[in-house]
Amino acid sequence: PPDGNGNPTLNTPLDDADNDGVNNLQEYQALTDPTDASDYPDYITLFVGFGETDNRSDDNLGTPRFPLANLKAAVERANNRNADAGEIFTVFIAPGDYDLVYDNDDHVVAIHENIEIVGAGSDLTFLHGSGLNSDPAIHCQAAFTVTPGPNRVVFEGLTLLDAEVGIRVATDGACLEFYDVLIENCGAGVQLLDSYQANIDLGGS
Secondary structure, three states: OOOOOOOOHHHOOOOOOOOOOOOHHHHHHHOOOOOOOOOOOOOOEEEEOOOOHHHOOOOOOOOOOOOEOOHHHHHHHHHOOOOOOOOOEEEEEOOEEEEOOOOOOOOOEEEOOOEEEEOOOOOOEEEEOOOOOOOOOOOOOEEEEEOOOOOEEEEEEEEEEOOOEEEEEOOEOOEEEEEEEEEEOOOEEEEEOOOEOOEEEOOOO
């Protein structure tokens, strides 16, 4: 069907008709014009795992009404945003179990921008490095990698399970904050590689 502006862009929902970096589906969900490159949604808060299962998709806008399915998709959206200095991207994760093993890639959620990753609580939101529906021999070498890009990364209200390394840090001068975070059944919880002047606040985690 055509979108609200009479343009049949929903026939190709994953295309980007105006080349503004936002697909036609997300523009339709945001009520912006998918044929106008100056009119596009620009969110710094995303929601993962909310609502009914069949309504979640990594192609969605990432709002509570149109949530993402996987955390990695939300982090990659933040990485690609070219945030303003000091701006921090926030990702809220609904209660539940989430798979951190993705297809045949390197199984790492790489963080390149300032971000807060906020679960519903360490007893409610679980991130599995071994994969929920994957070959049990496949698991994350490192569930998360914090690169030299961000200067502030926050993990809050979640449990990270079953990876060789929970969070691998290779950064200069970044502030990492952990609040109500459990890292269990990992070879190492937080691993520091070539990190200088990093400030790590475990916050009771």
